[in-house]
Amino acid sequence: MYIKQSIEQLAPYVPGIQPQMDGRVIKINANENPYPPSPQVQEVLGGFDYAQLRYYPDATSQSLRQLIAAHYQLSSDHLFCGNGSDEIISYIFQVCFEEQDSIATPYPTYTLYKTIADIHRVHTEYVPTRDDFTIDIQALVQTGAKGIFIANPNAQTGLMLPLAEIEELLQRYDGLVVIDEAYMDFAPAEASACELVGRYPNLVVLRTFSKSYSLCGIRVGYSLADPALVHALDKCRDSYNVSHLSQLLAEAAFKDQTYLQSTVKRIVATRARVTAALTDLGFEVLPSEANFVLCKPVHDSAIDIYEYLKGRQVYVRHFDAPRLSDKLRITIGTDAEMDVLLKYLHEFAQVRST
Secondary structure, three states: OOOOHHHHOOOOOOOOOOOOOOOOOEEOOOOOOOOOOOHHHHHHHHOOOHHHHHOOOOOOOHHHHHHHHHHOOOOHHHEEEEOOHHHHHHHHHHHHOOOOOEEEEEEOOOOHHHHHHHHOOOEEEEEEOOOOOOOOHHHHHHOOOOEEEEEOOOOOOOOOOOHHHHHHHHHHOOOEEEEEOOOHHHOOHHHOHHHHOOOOOOEEEEEEOOOOOOOHHHOOEEEEEOHHHHHHHHHHOOOOOOOHHHHHHHHHHHHOHHHHHHHHHHHHHHHHHHHHHHHHOOEEEOOOOOOEEEEEEOOOOHHHHHHHHHOOOEEOEOOOOOOOOOOEEEEOOOHHHHHHHHHHHHHHHHHHHO
16 A cells, blocks of 8 residues: 555544534534624625636635735734635644654644644644643643644633733743634634734734634635744645635625624523523533533433434534543534523433433
């Protein structure tokens, strides 16, 4: 065979179940937004001249870069756009890490960091979060790793690392610091590390259109970073890594900040209601700042509840992993979807008690 041994041995990233969607399925296992994208996205699609598809897209997504950069009061040379933020993570490994280098990241977190590190033969040092799942910055620094990756809010817990601690990290550590803000739009705006870009050349902030903008299907992400790093990323990217149509749709969504805030507000309100309801049902729920909650059933088995819901076409996420196997991660859906979820959880409790 021609496959490298390191790839043969690779443990691949495993996404949540992707059921065949119909009107009966409630899919709340992948942190997708339950509401449609901005109406402006539909307008672009409706008026799109398909003949444009015979041309290559803008190789650098320059219009999109300029739009996003202006929003953050930065020049466009601080911006890089990718085929989802996952692609940008892969490019960061190509640009910044040699084989046998190491990165540090809290555990639990987004498992793709380790998968991509393994592909590039970079060691991942997992640093356990504290008993309450908060991140220990000092422990991350003490690993001596060449780079630190932090999802903020954290991908599995929804917990927020305060901006002051991120800046403290940047002041104490001269390796690469990647802050993955995939869920930041569901948190207080002042918590974002975007405002630190331009002051710390070793900082990269990742963002995505998948979560808050309801555009998982077009695969667009972006990073804010020092121009020298952006230039290096541009050297490594695929010639035309973001499609023409994806660029247009991302621009339309980004321009409609009013719609973004309206859907985020709905999700945050539903998150608070569901957190309270789960607590009443006997779950321990971490205080999430994302569009999901991580919760532990105190009196029941998480896997039993997972299977019970799955049998009723309600898909939540269960991780067979240390510190997570006794918990469920539940994406915040519409109020109607959450009502169905809570109804089945009440039913499960009744069945269990008989």
